[in-house]
Amino acid sequence: MLKVKGLSITDERKKTVLVENVNFTLDRNHCLGIVGESGSGKSITTKAILGLTQPSLKVTGHVYFDGDDLLQLGKKEMRKIRGKRICMILQDAMSAFDPLYTMGSQMIETLCENLEISKKEARVLSIIELEKMQIKEPEQVLKKYPHQLSGGMLQRCMIAIAMAVKPDIIIADEPTTALDSITQNEVVKEFERLRSELDTAVIFISHDLGVVQRLAQTVLVMKDGKQVEYGKIEDVFSNPEQDYTKFLIHTREQLTKSFSDAMRKDDPV
Numbered sequence: 111m112l113k114v115k116g117l118s119i120t121d122e123r124k125k126t127v128l129v130e131n132v133n134f135t136l137d138r139n140h141c142l143g144i145v146g147e148s149g150s151g152k153s154i155t156t157k158a159i160l161g162l163t164q165p166s167l168k169v170t171g172h173v174y175f176d177g178d179d180l181l182q183l184g185k186k187e188m189r190k191i192r193g194k195r196i197c198m199i200l201q202d203a204m205s206a207f208d209p210l211y212t213m214g215s216q217m218i219e220t221l222c223e224n225l226e227i228s229k230k231e232a233r234v235l236s237i238i239e240l241e242k243m244q245i246k247e248p249e250q251v252l253k254k255y256p257h258q259l260s261g262g263m264l265q266r267c268m269i270a271i272a273m274a275v276k277p278d279i280i281i282a283d284e285p286t287t288a289l290d291s292i293t294q295n296e297v298v299k300e301f302e303r304l305r306s307e308l309d310t311a312v313i314f315i316s317h318d319l320g321v322v323q324r325l326a327q328t329v330l331v332m333k334d335g336k337q338v339e340y341g342k343i344e345d346v347f348s349n350p351e352q353d354y355t356k357f358l359i360h361t362r363e364q365l366t367k368s369f370s371d372a373m374r375k376d377d378p379v
C-alpha cells in the first residue's frame with residue numbers, strides 16, 4: 111500500500127544529510143515499527159512522507175501510495191490525503207490543536223470534514239471514541255480549550271480523532287510517551303484493534319522495543335539518519351545482524367531484568 115524507495119533528506123542551508131536512502135514497504139493491515147535513538151531521523155522520515163518538512167529541507171526519492179508518488183503531488187492533492195487517508199499522531203499533542211477553539215469544536219469540525227457527517231453525528235462519534243480512550247467525562251473534555259487539558263489527555267484526543275476517521279494509514283510518532291502505563295496499555299490495545307478490525311496500516315515510531323514487538327510485524331532500525339536494519343520483527347529481534355540493533359535489544363533486556371529484580375526486592379518475604 112505504501113512503498114518508500116531511496117528516501118533522502120538534505121538540509122540545504124547547512125549542506126548536511128539528515129536522512130539517507132530509506133527503503134520500506136507497508137502492507138494493508140500491517141504495522142511497521144521504527145526504532146532508533148533520539149535524532150536518528152525517525153520523525154523527519156515520516157514527516158517527509160506527508161510533505162510536512164520545511165522548505166529548507168530537500169526531500170528526494172519516491173513514496174508510492176495507491177499508484178501516486180506522494181513526493182510529486184501538489185499541496186492541494188496532498189491535503190486531500192493528509193488527515194483523511196493518512197493520519198499522523200504527533201509527539202507534541204499541543205501543537206496539533208488550535209488554542210483558540212474548544213476540543214469539541216475542533217474534533218467535530220475534523221470529523222464532519224473527513225467523514226461527511228452532520229455535527230450531531232460527529233459529536234456522538236467524538237464521545238464514543240473518547241470513551242474508548244478511557245476518558246471518563248468526554249462531554250466535559252469537549253467543552254475545554256487545549257491549554258486546560260494535560261499532555262496525556264490531548265494525546266488521547268488526537269488518537270481518538272484518528273480512530274474515528276479510520277484512515278488507510280496511521281503514522282504514530284511516540285504516541286504512548288506522555289501517557290501513564292495503564293493508559294499506554296489501553297492505547298496499544300486500540301492500535302491492535304484498529305489493525306485487526308479496520309485493516310488500517312500503522313507506522314509506529316517508538317523508543318519502547320517492547321511495544322514495537324507487541325504491535326509490529328516488521329521493524330526498521332535507524333541510526334544517524336541511516337536505515338541500519340529492516341525486516342520481519344521475529345527475525346530482527348531473534349537474530350539481529352547489526353551491532354547497533356544488538357545493543358538496543360540488549361539494553362532493553364537489561365532494563366527489563368533490573369526492573370524485575372527491583373520488583374522482587376520489594377516483594378514481602
Ligand SMILES: Nc1ncnc2c1ncn2[C@@H]1O[C@H](COP(=O)(O)OP(=O)(O)OP(=O)(O)O)[C@@H](O)[C@H]1O
Pocket residue numbers: 121128146147148149150151152153154155164167
Ligand atoms: N526542520 C529541521 N531542520 C533541520 N534539521 C532538522 C529539522 N528537523 C529535524 N532536524 C534534524 O534531523 C535529525 C533527525 O531528527 P528527528 O526528529 O527525525 O529524530 P528522531 O529520531 O525522531 O528523534 P526523537 O526520537 O528524539 O524524536 C536531527 O539531527 C535533527 O536535528
